[in-house]
Amino acid sequence: MADTDTRTGHPAPAPTAGPHPAAGGAGAPTVIADDVHIVYKVHGAGSGRGSAVSALSRLARRTAAAGTREVHAVRGVTFVARKGEAIGLIGSNGSGKSTLLRAVAGLLPPASGRVYTHGQPSLLGVNAALMNDLTGEKNVVLGGLAMGLSREEVRERYQDIVDFSGIDEKGDFISLPMRTYSSGMAARLRFSIGAARNHDVLLIDEALATGDRAFQRRSEERIRELREEAGTVFLVSHNNNSIRDTCDRVLWLEKGELLMDGPTEDVLAAYEDFR
Numbered sequence: 418m419a420d421t422d423t424r425t426g427h428p429a430p431a432p433t434a435g436p437h438p439a440a441g442g443a444g445a446p447t448v449i450a451d452d453v454h455i456v457y458k459v460h461g462a463g464s465g466r467g468s469a470v471s472a473l474s475r476l477a478r479r480t481a482a483a484g485t486r487e488v489h490a491v492r493g494v495t496f497v498a499r500k501g502e503a504i505g506l507i508g509s510n511g512s513g514k515s516t517l518l519r520a521v522a523g524l525l526p527p528a529s530g531r532v533y534t535h536g537q538p539s540l541l542g543v544n545a546a547l548m549n550d551l552t553g554e555k556n557v558v559l560g561g562l563a564m565g566l567s568r569e570e571v572r573e574r575y576q577d578i579v580d581f582s583g584i585d586e587k588g589d590f591i592s593l594p595m596r597t598y599s600s601g602m603a604a605r606l607r608f609s610i611g612a613a614r615n616h617d618v619l620l621i622d623e624a625l626a627t628g629d630r631a632f633q634r635r636s637e638e639r640i641r642e643l644r645e646e647a648g649t650v651f652l653v654s655h656n657n658n659s660i661r662d663t664c665d666r667v668l669w670l671e672k673g674e675l676l677m678d679g680p681t682e683d684v685l686a687a688y689e690d691f692r
């Protein structure tokens with residue numbers, strides 16, 4: 418499998434920094450972020466200070482807030498992730514964790530810098546494009562096919578996916594349309610579909626925050642299995658215990674900058690002091 422530059426889709430050049438174990442070997446790089454900057458452009462942003470007075474006077478004048486404002490969400494982040502690693506992303510609200518995850522998934526182009534990935538990264542919950550008007554049952558099948566499973570594989574894994582999600586524990590919900598699900602149930606089903614396949618690079622955003630303790634335990638167990646199947650897992654969570662139980666390495670972001678990158682216990686200790 419060729420390395421891909423998620424920005425251009427072109428084959429990536431060999432990385433120029435850090436050790437390079439033989440491609441495909443244990444601990445080979447799966448994601449390289451090289452001085453990544455992500456800038457959102459917000460169109461129609463107000464030019465004032467956002468006070469109630471200026472908002473009211475704009476309303477009275479019936480003028481839309483004009484102009485474009487930039488939000489520099491990720492600032493010069495560099496790291497190398499390797500096969501078999503589970504990496505937690507932590508940081509205060511708005512520090513850029515989800516943005517960085519979406520950039521690794523290839524969903525946001527860096528304003529500058531590059532993200533190189535070995536294999537196809539999957540952002541759990543986004544890659545499974547579920548449809549609200551279809552039943553959970555149909556969504557499991559469609560989601561499985563959309564992830565590249567064959568019909569046969571979907572059939573084999575169907576019951577495991579439903580059991581894993583726990584959707585049917587309190588009645589026959591799987592045969593109801595997804596719009597009847599609570600947001601937690603929908604998130605659990607998305608996680609279960611996504612986790613039914615092995616991923617080269619699996620990206621999870623707060624998935625463990627949904628569901629009860631039993632579901633969280635199943636998720637943590639599944640993440641450990643996915644790691645053993647030689648992939649790389651990234652987990653964004655505000656729950657330090659989930660990070661502690663699941664990850665062996667942590668990246669700590671604040672205001673878009675990578676403050677610390679190291680073993681879970683060291684980074685969490687520094688983060689807990691900071692907070």
Ligand SMILES: Nc1ncnc2c1ncn2[C@@H]1O[C@H](COP(=O)(O)OP(=O)(O)OP(=O)(O)O)[C@@H](O)[C@H]1O
Pocket residue numbers: 457458459488489490508509510511512513514515516517
């Ligand atoms: N679609 C967007 N358009 C404009 N700005 C955005 C957008 N998404 C995020 N931002 C801004 O980018 C910055 C980083 O946001 P991001 O969601 O990546 O942070 P986060 O660390 O995941 O936050 P949280 O822990 O609250 O989920 C914030 O300042 C946020 O307001």
